[in-house]
Each structure stands twice: as C-alpha cells, then as structure tokens.
Amino acid sequence: MVEERPVASVRLVGVLPHLDRPFEYAVTPATAAAGPGMRVRVRFSGRDTEGIVLERRDTPTTDRPLAALSRLVSDDVVVPPALMRACEDVAARCAGTVGDVLRLALPPRHARAEKADRAAEEKERAAAEEPTAPEPAAEAETGGDPGEDAGAAADPSAAAPPRPGDRYPGLAALLARAGRPDGPVPRATLTLDPAESWTVLAADAIEDLDPSRGALVIAPDQRDVARMSRLLTARGVAHEVLAGTEGPEKRYRTFRRILRGTTRVVLGNRSAAFAPVRDLALVICWDEADDLLVEPRAPYPHTRTVLQCRSAEERCALLFLGASPSIALHSLVEAGYLARLDPLPAPVHAVRPRIVAMDQYLRDREGPSGRSRLPQEAMRVLRRGLERGPVLVQVPRTGYAPAIACTFCGTRARCPQCAAPLSQAGRGGPLHCTVCGRREDGYRCPECDRTHVRAMVIGSARTAEELHRALPDAPLKVAGGAHGALADEDVPEGAIVVSTPGAEPAPPDRYAACLLLDADAALGRAAFDADVEAIRRWRNAIALVRTGDEGGEVLVVGTATLPAIRDLVAHRSGAFLDRVLADRRELDLPPYTRVAEIVGDRDACRGFLDTVELPDGTAVFGPVDLEGPDAGDRARAVVRIDPARSRDLAAALRAGVAARSARKARGSLRVRLDPPDVF
Structure with missing residues (x-):
C-alpha cells in the first residue's frame, strides 16, 4: 500500500x-x-x-x-470529496481559508464516543447478519365482507386529506427531480401562508423522497429543530438531530452515525449545514433571513451560501421556506438561480387571520385613548381572544424600560462612566448601566440639569405589568430576554403571552389573537433593512395565529400609513418589496452591490487598504474611526463592487489577508463579505 x-x-x-x-x-x-x-x-x-x-x-x-x-x-x-469541494467553494466566496471552513464543518473528535459508536455498529452488523424467522401470515378477520375493504380503498371519497404542499404545483416537480444525477438541479423558494405549517410541509417532502436518498433540514432556532423532530418522530421517520448545543461526546457520536448512514434524514441549525448526509438529495432551509444563520466565526459564511455550495457540488435539490419574502432570495429569483413557487388561489380568511392596523378611523373613534400605546381596540381584541384561547402580545424590546430620556428636553440618559444607555429594571427602580453595571441614583440631565426622566422604549416586562393590572384574572407568561424561553406546551389555555421577536412559543392549537405593539419603534431601528426585518418578525408571529375562519385576528398598533404596515395588512402584495428593491438599486445597496467590511486597528485597517489590489470599479468608503465605549483605537472601512465581479473582490481580499499574514503585519484585522449589519 x-x-x-x-x-x-x-x-x-x-x-x-x-x-x-x-x-x-x-x-x-x-x-x-x-x-x-x-x-x-x-x-x-x-x-x-x-x-x-x-x-x-x-x-x-x-x-x-x-x-x-x-x-x-x-x-x-469525515470529509467526502464533494463536501471538500463545497468547503473550498465557501472559502473562495467568503474570502476566507479552507482550513477555517473545515474547522466549522468538523466537530472535534471524541475518542470515547467513537469507540462506543464502533461497538454499536458491530452489534447492528451482527444483528443484520443473523437469519430471521419468517413472520406468520396474518389471519383474515371474520365477520366482514372481503370486498368491502377493496371497495373502500377504491372509493375516491376515502382519499388522503389535502396537504399544504398541494397548493404549490411546482413543489411536486422539485421533489420528483430531487437527487437525479442528470439534468438541471431543482432549486426554489416558497413563501407560506400563515395557515400552513412549515414543519408539516417539510415532513411531507421528506416522506415523498426515495427512502434510499438523504435529506437535510436547517432551521435558525433550536426550538424550530425540536418541533420538526417531534413531528418526524410522530410519523415514524428515523432522523438525527445535529445541534451545536450538545456536548462534545454526544455531538461526535451523532456526527459519526450520520457519517456511516445509519439514518438519512438530518435536522439541525447553523452548525448542521455541513452535515455529511449520505446520498443527499434534498436540502430544506426555514427562515433563511434570520440573523442566527450568519456564522460568527471566520470566514463568517451565511448558511445560505453553504447550502448553495453543497447544492452545486452534490447536485441536491434546494428549497427555501419562509413566512415572509426575503430580499436575498428575491435577487436569486431575478438572476434565474431560484424558482419562485406560487400557491393556488384560496379565500383569504382560510389561509390567514384577520389583520387590522390602528388606522386614523379607529383612533378617531376612540378619542384620546386611540393614540395611546394600548388603545381600547387592543384591549377588545385581547378580551375576545381570551374567550377562545391564548393571546400573543409581541413587543420589540425586552426588559422594563430599556431606554430612558429626560422628561423636559428629551436627551437620552447615558452612563457618566462609560457613556452606555441607562435603563430601568422595574417600576420605581433606580437607573443602572447595561454595560458597566453602575447604579445612578442621582441622575441629572447634562443638557438642562433636570432630574425627571421618562421611558423612551417600553419593554416586555413593563408591558406584562400593564396587562396584568388591566386583566388580573388572565394567566400571564413572559418569553424572551431575562425570562428565558417558554416551552410550547407551557402556554395555558386562555393565557396572555408577552414575547419579544423570535421567542414566541407555538401552542398546538395556535393563538386566538395577536397584538403587535410598538410597530413604529420596530421600524425605527438604526439599520437600512429595519422595515424588511420588522415585517419578517411580524409575519413569523402571525403564522402562529389561527385563520380568519377559525376566529383568529391580529391588530397592529402603529402608524397604519407606513408602507411596511400596509404590506402586512395586504395579502401577498409585491408592492412593498418592489419599492424596497427599487430604492436599493438606486442607492447601490445590497443585493445590487457586493459589500465587504474591514474592521481592525486603525493602522492595520489603513495599511491593508493601501496594499491590497482591489478590482477596478471597487468603491472604498473610509476608513473611519469607530465610536462608542468599546471602540478603542479601531477603524472601519466598507468596499463595494458590482455583483458580477464579486468573485474578483473575494479573491483580492483573500490575497490581501494572505499577504498581510506572510509579512507578519501588526494589529488585528477582520474581513467580512456581506455582513448583515454593514449599513
């Protein structure tokens, strides 16, 4: 040898x-x-x-x-040839090193787990080689006509009930071509209506696959993975869950079972995108726009990029599911990379709840209370919902009063020691710093020297306190932030659940009603994609509410004339998305430009920009010094280029980082392509 x-x-x-x-x-x-x-x-x-x-x-x-x-x-x-090629492609796209990508793809080896799994493998092999006695034929049941069963099977009225995927004609074609070695690789994006469960649709797709083919399901949150796992278990579908929250021994043992093909269906979050599934034919990704799918370690690949590379190298079908359209996926549809699967027409109240925004008519009808944070219409929706089931109240921020300002001049209260925002932990409690922990008992406004302050933003804890005073008999639960996660089965019937975005539990019978509070605050976040991200979070909450035919209703408390809120009320309207894309095209924002961020020590950042050979047509912004308590002696620069030359930009940045490493240049430096928070 x-x-x-x-x-x-x-x-x-x-x-x-x-x-x-x-x-x-x-x-x-x-x-x-x-x-x-x-x-x-x-x-x-x-x-x-x-x-x-x-x-x-x-x-x-x-x-x-x-x-x-x-x-x-x-x-x-541990790294089959196709997976190695995918890792090399990820490194080239993200201006990183293959070694760093392999470190993300491979869990650390655990000798005890490997030994235990080898013993289990030997037992399975021995059991498979043992001859098994033939099972006795089942005796026919007496007392019935044998022709009745055959007639019942042939009766069209006894056909299987409709499935969520039946509304999307292109989905059957995608699954039919999944895993074929010849012809084009099917790739598509699908936006679900609130009445349709993504876990049910994904489970149906897995069951429609050839049993000899593999499937990989990626979800951003571990609770989504657990919901999918429970459904597959109930259906008797063997699968593995590869989660980053598991210990090293359990994770490696799961990894090795996947490697040797014990089961061909794998579920997981971001860390499972590189799972070596045997004979991979279908990859499903839920809620691709969630920032949890962005890898925080070098070379910072998005899970979408990893799955695209695997689809190209392993020729597996790729399906993106979501409750809201994604800007990145829309650009891939425009480029012809993805197909958009549209549903068959259906009555609006049969596929989503009744959604209403606090417009001018509702506010004028109530009078002064109509302009409050919790108008009477919101309380009426709460009371009607509590008669039929649990009610969800979504607020954009956790805590009690996370942002404080002077009552007189409106200046935001900041810590005199580190300049971080001051917040209030409870009713009548002292102000404290969220960074250094300083307690500020004698706060005075630096502008007007006044001592009275007010809450700029209301958090989930204070919202729960106000609702408990208004409805003391209703059970109250708080999810997210310091209160932690709330399990789906822990939502009582007829309870109020106050939650931050992404922390909403999903009761089996869904919510009877939902309140989306402080909509204007969610849209006012200091980010260029605040409106798109707010809609995504709202639609994920709406997907947990019963349909209009079942009495489900949603109230959005905000400025009803804002385009984002109007899009939320409309059903499958593309007007808002077209407007956002037109604005981004005019302003040269992603996805119509490829953007890279360079952050590091001031001298290192400037020296890198002076020496790197960027492609022609690259626009450089900065470097500028960072501000804030943790800025230090650091600077930031942004470069952007036409997407058609994104490979050239990635190669140039990769070469620049390698040259800087070879010179042993001083200072720290980080290069990220397509960071979610660049603007």
Missing part, C-alpha cells in the same frame, strides 16, 4: 492564511491506510497539526525530502 502511493496531499486545518494550501507528506507503514477524507496528524512549523488527506500520489511535486505523516487519527472518511 505504501509502495503504490507513498505521497499524501494534506489540507491543514486552522493554519495561517498564507499557508492555506495543500502540503505533501510521506506515508509510513503505520499510516498506510490513510485515504482521501480521513483525519491525520502531521508536524508543521514545529507543532502537531490536524489535517485532512486530499489524495494519495505516486510521486511528489518537489525534490525535497518529505516529512512523514505522524499518525492516522481515524479511518473514518
């Missing part, structure tokens, strides 16, 4: 950027079993380093003597 192919090409994990390339090592008799995709240990720069074998060769490409492979960590093929 060693004499045949004595040279191993190895990709090192976690090395410096300028060393991110394959290296050749000599295969020893002890490592003769090393093959492509296996983990090995090598000596590199005087250290014991982990690597992945790319291939075995007969001759080296250099005349220098080769160092030997230190040892073969495991004979498991």
Whole structure:
C-alpha cells in the first residue's frame, strides 16, 4: 500500500492564511491506510497539526525530502470529496481559508464516543447478519365482507386529506427531480401562508423522497429543530438531530452515525449545514433571513451560501421556506438561480387571520385613548381572544424600560462612566448601566440639569405589568430576554403571552389573537433593512395565529400609513418589496452591490487598504474611526463592487489577508463579505 502511493496531499486545518494550501507528506507503514477524507496528524512549523488527506500520489511535486505523516487519527472518511469541494467553494466566496471552513464543518473528535459508536455498529452488523424467522401470515378477520375493504380503498371519497404542499404545483416537480444525477438541479423558494405549517410541509417532502436518498433540514432556532423532530418522530421517520448545543461526546457520536448512514434524514441549525448526509438529495432551509444563520466565526459564511455550495457540488435539490419574502432570495429569483413557487388561489380568511392596523378611523373613534400605546381596540381584541384561547402580545424590546430620556428636553440618559444607555429594571427602580453595571441614583440631565426622566422604549416586562393590572384574572407568561424561553406546551389555555421577536412559543392549537405593539419603534431601528426585518418578525408571529375562519385576528398598533404596515395588512402584495428593491438599486445597496467590511486597528485597517489590489470599479468608503465605549483605537472601512465581479473582490481580499499574514503585519484585522449589519 505504501509502495503504490507513498505521497499524501494534506489540507491543514486552522493554519495561517498564507499557508492555506495543500502540503505533501510521506506515508509510513503505520499510516498506510490513510485515504482521501480521513483525519491525520502531521508536524508543521514545529507543532502537531490536524489535517485532512486530499489524495494519495505516486510521486511528489518537489525534490525535497518529505516529512512523514505522524499518525492516522481515524479511518473514518469525515470529509467526502464533494463536501471538500463545497468547503473550498465557501472559502473562495467568503474570502476566507479552507482550513477555517473545515474547522466549522468538523466537530472535534471524541475518542470515547467513537469507540462506543464502533461497538454499536458491530452489534447492528451482527444483528443484520443473523437469519430471521419468517413472520406468520396474518389471519383474515371474520365477520366482514372481503370486498368491502377493496371497495373502500377504491372509493375516491376515502382519499388522503389535502396537504399544504398541494397548493404549490411546482413543489411536486422539485421533489420528483430531487437527487437525479442528470439534468438541471431543482432549486426554489416558497413563501407560506400563515395557515400552513412549515414543519408539516417539510415532513411531507421528506416522506415523498426515495427512502434510499438523504435529506437535510436547517432551521435558525433550536426550538424550530425540536418541533420538526417531534413531528418526524410522530410519523415514524428515523432522523438525527445535529445541534451545536450538545456536548462534545454526544455531538461526535451523532456526527459519526450520520457519517456511516445509519439514518438519512438530518435536522439541525447553523452548525448542521455541513452535515455529511449520505446520498443527499434534498436540502430544506426555514427562515433563511434570520440573523442566527450568519456564522460568527471566520470566514463568517451565511448558511445560505453553504447550502448553495453543497447544492452545486452534490447536485441536491434546494428549497427555501419562509413566512415572509426575503430580499436575498428575491435577487436569486431575478438572476434565474431560484424558482419562485406560487400557491393556488384560496379565500383569504382560510389561509390567514384577520389583520387590522390602528388606522386614523379607529383612533378617531376612540378619542384620546386611540393614540395611546394600548388603545381600547387592543384591549377588545385581547378580551375576545381570551374567550377562545391564548393571546400573543409581541413587543420589540425586552426588559422594563430599556431606554430612558429626560422628561423636559428629551436627551437620552447615558452612563457618566462609560457613556452606555441607562435603563430601568422595574417600576420605581433606580437607573443602572447595561454595560458597566453602575447604579445612578442621582441622575441629572447634562443638557438642562433636570432630574425627571421618562421611558423612551417600553419593554416586555413593563408591558406584562400593564396587562396584568388591566386583566388580573388572565394567566400571564413572559418569553424572551431575562425570562428565558417558554416551552410550547407551557402556554395555558386562555393565557396572555408577552414575547419579544423570535421567542414566541407555538401552542398546538395556535393563538386566538395577536397584538403587535410598538410597530413604529420596530421600524425605527438604526439599520437600512429595519422595515424588511420588522415585517419578517411580524409575519413569523402571525403564522402562529389561527385563520380568519377559525376566529383568529391580529391588530397592529402603529402608524397604519407606513408602507411596511400596509404590506402586512395586504395579502401577498409585491408592492412593498418592489419599492424596497427599487430604492436599493438606486442607492447601490445590497443585493445590487457586493459589500465587504474591514474592521481592525486603525493602522492595520489603513495599511491593508493601501496594499491590497482591489478590482477596478471597487468603491472604498473610509476608513473611519469607530465610536462608542468599546471602540478603542479601531477603524472601519466598507468596499463595494458590482455583483458580477464579486468573485474578483473575494479573491483580492483573500490575497490581501494572505499577504498581510506572510509579512507578519501588526494589529488585528477582520474581513467580512456581506455582513448583515454593514449599513
């Protein structure tokens, strides 16, 4: 074995950027079993380093003597060839290193978990080889006509009930082509109506696949993964859950079961995007626009990018599901990469709740109370909903009063020590700093020297306090923030659930009503995509409410004339999205430009921009010094280019980072492509 192919090409994990390339090592008799995709240990720069074998060769490409492979960590093929190509593509798209991507893709090896799983594998193999006795034929039941069953099976009225996917004619075509080695790879995006559950649609799609093919389902939140897992378990579909919250031993044992193909259906969040599913045919991603799907570690890939690379390399079908249209996916539809699956027409009240905004008529009808944060119409919706089931109240911020301002001049209250915002933890409680923890008992406004303050933003805790005073007999639950998550089964019947966006529990029978409070505050967030993100969060909450035919209703408390709120009330209207895209095209904002952010020490940031060879047509903004208590001596620059040349920009930034690493330049520097919070 060693004499045949004595040279191993190895990709090192976690090395410096300028060393991110394959290296050749000599295969020893002890490592003769090393093959492509296996983990090995090598000596590199005087250290014991982990690597992945790319291939075995007969001759080296250099005349220098080769160092030997230190040892073969495991004979498991942890990175199949198609997955390795996908990792290389992710690194090229994100201006990162393949070693960093491999570090994201591979969980740390756990020897005890591997030993236990090998023993389980041997038992499974032995049980499969044992002959099994034939099962006795089932006796026919007496007392009935055998023709009755056949007639019932042939009766059209006894057909299976309609499924959510039946409303989307293109979905059946996508599943029919999933996993085919020839022809185009099907990729699509689908926006669900509130009445349709994404878990039911995904489970139906998995059951429609060939049992020999694999499926991967990605959701941003672990609770979404748990809901999907419960549904598949109830249907008897074998699956694995690969979650980042598991311990090292359990995670690696799950990873190895996936690797050897024990089950071909895998669920998980961001960390499961690289799961080595055997014979992968279908990838489903729920709520792609959620910022939880952005990797916080280098090279900061979005899960969408990872799944696109895997779809290209493994030829698996790709399906994005969401309750709200995504700007990024819309741009991929315009480019012809994705197909948009539209539903068949249906009555509005049959597919979503009744949605009303506090317009001028409702406010004038109430008088002065109509302009309050909790108008009488909101209380009427609450009381009607509590008669039929639980009610959801969504507020944009957690805490009691997270933002405080002077009552007289409106100046925001900040900590005199670190300049962070001051907040109030409870009714009549003292002001305190959210960063350094300083307690400010004798606060005076720096502008007018007054001592009276008011709440600029009302949080979930104070909202719950106000609702408890108004409806003391109704059970009250708070989800999100310091209160933590609330399990779906812990929502009492006839209860009020006050939640922040993303923390809403999903009771089995759904909510009877929903209040979306402080809509203007959600739209006033200091971000260029605040309106799109607010709609996404609102629609995710609306998806938990019963339909209009079942009495479900939603009230949006905000300025009803704002385009975002008007789009929320309208049903499947593309006017708002078209307006947003037109504005972004005119202002050269994503997705019509490719943007990169360079953040680091002031000298390092400026030196990088002076030395990197950016493509022609690249616009550079900055660098500018960062502000704030944690800014320090740091600066930030933004570069952007036409999307058609995004590969050139990524290659230039990647080369610049590698050159800086080779020079051992001082200072820290971070390069991110398409950061969600760039503007």
